[in-house]
Amino acid sequence: MKRIAIVGGGIAGVSAAYELALRQRAGEPIEFVLFEAASRLGGIVETVRSDDDFVIECGPDSWVTEKPWARDLAIELGLESELVLSNDSRRKTYVAEGHTLIAMPEGMRMMVPTQWASVLNSPLISWQAKLAYLREPKFAGQLKAWALDGSNSAGDESMHDFVVRHFGDEVADTIAAPLMAGVFGGDIATLSARAVLPALVALEREHGSLILGLQQRMGAGKSSAPIFTSLKSGLEALITGMESRIPERSLQRGFAVESIERSGGGWQVHATSVAGGPHPAGESFDGVLVATPAATAAKLFEPLDSRIGELLPQQSSSAIVVALGFAADQAQAMRIPRGFGFLVPQRNPPAGEVLLGEEGFGDEAGDVAARRALLACTFLDQKFPHAAPEGAVLLRAFFGGPAVPSLLQQDDATLIYLARAELGRFLGKLPEPSIALARRWPNSLPLYAVGHMERMAELDVRVARLPNLRLIGNAYRGVGLPDLVHSGRTAARELAASLVAA
Ligand SMILES: Cc1cc2nc3c(=O)[nH]c(=O)nc-3n(C[C@H](O)[C@H](O)[C@H](O)COP(=O)(O)OP(=O)(O)OC[C@H]3O[C@@H](n4cnc5c(N)ncnc54)[C@H](O)[C@@H]3O)c2cc1C
Structure with a gap:
């Protein structure tokens, strides 16, 4: 044996x-x-199911549909009827500019556009960034030659450098950085392009231009399924x-x-x-x-x-997840935009008065840390309607990055208060949630x-x-x-x- x-x-x-x-x-x-x-x-991986029918994911909320192994496992375990795809008719992500949420152009695959009209009409980026997008396919030959040149491609580069070579600084800062921070809690100047975005690195080696490469792949009908999969019971x-x-x-x-x-x-x-x-x-x-x-x-x-x-x-980054569930009667007065959620770029943390001690929670240091550490919010009831009862709203704040360690010591009530206050800056004052929970995941995401x-x-x-x-x-x-x-x-x-x- x-x-x-x-x-x-x-x-x-x-x-x-x-x-x-x-x-x-x-x-x-x-x-x-x-x-x-x-x-x-x-x-x-942890799910909390509340008595009032919220399905709250405390860690991951879904997996990428394209990769088959979690789905195969679910089927093997008899969970096929539990499989649920993301509600991609609502797939829109916002990026915070100050306290305003501006929609990411439709049809983005990470930082790569697949629909010209929505990029060119987007208020999120300047005309210089739009021009950089328009030019990228024209440099396909040079980009491919760079990727295949032994002295370049044998090594690695940061995600920041990879994105800048294709689309310039603004796209790196405005789109790529918050996207990656929202997934890895990490800085794109540190993250490895080869390790974190292997599919885009492979696309560059094959096509040079990421835009042309993706167009060809989509033309071959490879990416029509909803992008995320989850399980109804969590x-x-x-x-x-x-x-x-x-x-x-x-x-x-x-x-x-x-x-x-x-x-x-x-x-x-x-x-x-x-x-x-x-x-x-x-x-x-x-x-x-x-x-x-x-x-x-x-x-x-x-x-x-x-x-x-x-x-x-x-290095590994730490994360804090705070979920806030609002029952249908509370949710009626809330004005949450249609979409999957929003990202908060870290280059200039939003200004505004510090929220002090309202309701007996929070202190200045906590408020400032929370403001710097809020990287993303998911509108879970829209991304996965099964996660909340009809008419209810389920928000999930994701805190990460270098400011999060100072929040890890705060108790649950303070974290929930801070999350509610921070999300309120972007979504309007939030009512008292009917359910709220906080989870700390120290050093959980290796960089x-x-x-x-x-x-x-x-x-x-x-x-x-x-x-x-x-x-x-x-x-x-x-x-x-x-x-x-x-x-x-x-x-x-x-x-x-x-x-x-x-
Ligand atoms: C907030 C958050 C959201 C995420 N969202 C997604 C998502 O939506 N989709 C997705 O695909 N991925 C997501 N991820 C990533 C994914 O959840 C993790 O990468 C994955 O769950 C890690 O699994 P693991 O088994 O490698 O490690 P872990 O889950 O960290 O498990 C390691 C285990 O080892 C145990 N352990 C440690 N030391 C010892 C010891 N000495 N002896 C015995 N046991 C020990 C720990 O207690 C722990 O249970 C997310 C991660 C975080 C933090």
């Missing part, structure tokens, strides 16, 4: 455990234990669906792994109970899948190969800095020298749910197969 340890029970670790449970059931001679420090599985159903198929004896919730040591031909894993109590002796395993956030993985690998820690993302893919290639070589150890999770090749399901399952399958064959 071969024994495998999985360290970390976010979606990557649970997907790996689910895959091993399937192998076990199919008769493969394997045993496994999933160690999760928290008392629940799922990590950042994304946590993916976790609970997998969890119910994993034998309870294989789940060690509330156990944090402190170290992994070589022992004989295998590994000794030391875990301690987070609730305290006696320290159990280490357990022996033939293989280990490490599915923790980057900082924990770096700590676990330090005694085995200290270079591994240097290759992992050195793939320039050179990330080269570091990942070196990481693969070094990890391969440690027999039957694998790294999975959002620190490596994608932070999205489909990628994590796929990489978790693939790594588990391959590790089990190589152990069984040995």
